[in-house]
Amino acid sequence: xxxxxxxxxxxxxxxxxxxxxxxxxxxxxxxxxxxxxxxxxxxxxxxxxxxxxxxxxxxxxxxxxxxxxxxxxxxxxxxxxxxxxxxxxxxxxxxxxxxxxxxxxxxxxxxxxxxxxxxxxxxxxxxxxxxxxxxxxxxxxxxxxxxxxxxxxxxx
Amino acid sequence: xxxxxxxxxxxxxxxxxxxxxxxxxxxxxxxxxxxxxxxxxxxxxxxxxxxxxxxxxxxxxxxxxxxxxxxxxxxxxxxxxxxxxxxxxxxxxxxxxxxxxxxxxxxxxxxxxxxxxxxxxxxxxxxxxxxxxxxxxxxxxxxxxxxxxxxxxxxxxxxxxxxxxxxxxxxxxxxxxxxxxxxxxxxxxxxxxxxxxxxxxxxxxxxxxxxxxxxxxxxxxxxxxxxxxxxxxxxxxxxxxxxxxxxxxxxxxxxx
Numbered sequence: 001x002x003x004x005x006x007x008x009x010x011x012x013x014x015x016x017x018x019x020x021x022x023x024x025x026x027x028x029x030x031x032x033x034x035x036x037x038x039x040x041x042x043x044x045x046x047x048x049x050x051x052x053x054x055x056x057x058x059x060x061x062x063x064x065x066x067x068x069x070x071x072x073x074x075x076x077x078x079x080x081x082x083x084x085x086x087x088x089x090x091x092x093x094x095x096x097x098x099x100x101x102x103x104x105x106x107x108x109x110x111x112x113x114x115x116x117x118x119x120x121x122x123x124x125x126x127x128x129x130x131x132x133x134x135x136x137x138x139x140x141x142x143x144x145x146x147x148x149x150x151x152x153x154x155x156x
Numbered sequence: 157x158x159x160x161x162x163x164x165x166x167x168x169x170x171x172x173x174x175x176x177x178x179x180x181x182x183x184x185x186x187x188x189x190x191x192x193x194x195x196x197x198x199x200x201x202x203x204x205x206x207x208x209x210x211x212x213x214x215x216x217x218x219x220x221x222x223x224x225x226x227x228x229x230x231x232x233x234x235x236x237x238x239x240x241x242x243x244x245x246x247x248x249x250x251x252x253x254x255x256x257x258x259x260x261x262x263x264x265x266x267x268x269x270x271x272x273x274x275x276x277x278x279x280x281x282x283x284x285x286x287x288x289x290x291x292x293x294x295x296x297x298x299x300x301x302x303x304x305x306x307x308x309x310x311x312x313x314x315x316x317x318x319x320x321x322x323x324x325x326x327x328x329x330x331x332x333x334x335x336x337x338x339x340x341x342x343x344x345x346x347x348x349x350x351x352x353x354x355x356x357x358x359x360x361x362x363x364x365x366x367x368x369x370x371x372x373x374x375x376x377x378x379x380x381x382x383x384x385x386x387x388x389x390x391x392x393x394x395x396x397x398x399x400x401x402x403x404x405x406x407x408x409x410x411x412x
Contacts, residue, residue, distance in 0.1 A: 003291060004184040010193060010295030017197045017255060018299075022247035025201065028208035029220075029227050030246075035213030 125153070165369050172267060172365050174281040175289065176274075186289055193286035196258040197251075204254075226250065233399060238406040244303070245405050252296065253398040259286045260357055260390030264383055267364045287393075288361050293354040297346035300401050304345070307408040345404050349397065356393050360386055 132149070175186040207223040216224060230250045238245055262285045274282040286292045308317045321338045322331050360382075367379045 002184075003294065004182050004186070005179065006184070006186040006189055006289065006291035007295045007298070009185060009190050010292045011299050013190070013194055013197065014251075014255075014296055014299050017201060017251050018244070018248050020201050021204065021251045022244055025204040025208045026227070026247035026250065028211045029204075029223060030231070032211035032213045032216075032220075033224055033227065036216075039213055 129153070168369065169362075169365055171281070172271070173283065173362075175283050176279060176281045186283075186291060188282050188284065189286045189289040189292055192262060192284055193255075193259055193292055196262070196286075197255045200254045200258055226254065230398070234402055237399070237402050238409070240406065240409045242307075242405075242409070245402060248303070248405075249398045249402050252401055253394050256287060256296075256353065256397050257390060257394035259292070260393055262286070263288075263357060263360055263364065263386060263390060267361070267368050285357060285361050287353055287357040290350065290354050293350035294346070296353075296397070297350035300349065300404065301342075301346035304342075304404050304408040307405060311409050345400075349400055349404075353393055353397055356389060360389060 129149075136149075176188040178185045178187050203219065204223055207220045210217065211220055227250060230253060231246055234246045234249055265284060270284045271282045274280075283289065308320070312320065322328070322334055324334060324338065326334055363382055364379070367375055367382060370378065
């Protein structure tokens with residue numbers, strides 16, 4: 001029970017233990033714990049941020065979708081309009097072309113009519129001549145009436 | 157009861173309260189106290205060192221988790237009652253808590269077991285609970301006391317510390333009274349610290365020894381409740397020693 005040198009031995013031991021804990025145990029563990037704490041805090045913050053960003057992105061996606069729909073609707077309307085225009089233009093052109101063809105055909109027909117008239121006239125003359133010849137051969141000397149006949153022909 | 161079979165109850169008790177000694181007079185060493193305290197402390201520090209070496213800020217293993225639990229507990233206590241910066245105080249508190257707890261824990265080992273084993277090896281006196289040795293409790297409290305003095309002087313300066321001794325609490329006209337009060341106050345700290353731990357554990361061990369005197373079939377009726385209660389006592393005593401150390405050292409750090 002009495003106090004003796006054991007006291008000194010114990011003090012030395014105690015001192016060494018304190019020194020050891022202070023030097024080789026406490027700092028390492030407390031650092032690791034602090035690091036983990038900050039890691040967890042960072043992780044939580046990142047999760048929070050990610051959540052927020054997701055919300056923003058959803059908002060943006062919604063907006064984009066809306067805009068795209070609008071644009072598509074606009075484009076459809078525009079192309080409809082354009083198609084109408086093209087059809088109208090084609091119709092116009094077709095009408096013009098038809099008229100042109102009609103005019104050309106008419107001109108050709110007129111020309112052919114004229115030609116036919118001419119040839120008819122010539123044929124009538126020659127038929128008349130042949131008829132007259134037949135008549136005259138009997139009553140008139142060709143030579144005597146030459147002058148009259150040629151004048152007749154000239155008259156036509 | 158041990159192999160030799162003590163003649164009567166008082167001899168048995170005295171036998172259990174006798175240290176294994178070496179040396180004469182003041183230079184007597186209580187080998188059992190030194191051995192058990194060192195072994196337990198070294199064991200704890202060995203475990204802590206392993207945990208510290210493999211410490212990771214990622215997912216901790218079981219050992220690291222356990223040690224971190226202790227460290228977190230001690231760190232919270234230190235932060236709650238010590239408002240300053242000190243590299244020493246938290247590791248000191250951890251060392252005290254774990255070491256005192258382990259030494260107290262030896263009380264829960266059956267009182268005759270280790271002395272019996274030692275008897276086979278030819279050692280006839282053995283006290284297995286180092287905290288029932290005044291030398292150990294005083295060694296710890298005196299070390300804490302020296303640290304208190306050291307930090308008082310370091311923080312307040314020699315003059316500041318002297319002023320605190322001389323001029324508080326009654327001002328400079330009551331100087332001798334102040335000094336007397338202060339000296340008593342300061343010395344009361346380590347003495348109460350050491351005696352409280354010693355007293356609690358000594359009484360606890362004595363009761364275990366008394367219970368061991370009962371017939372073997374009746375021992376558990378008292379032994380079990382006392383052991384369960386003692387789990388609380390040993391933890392509480394370790395906690396009180398640590399807590400008071402923190403408080404005393406934080407008082408040493410504060411300017412009055």
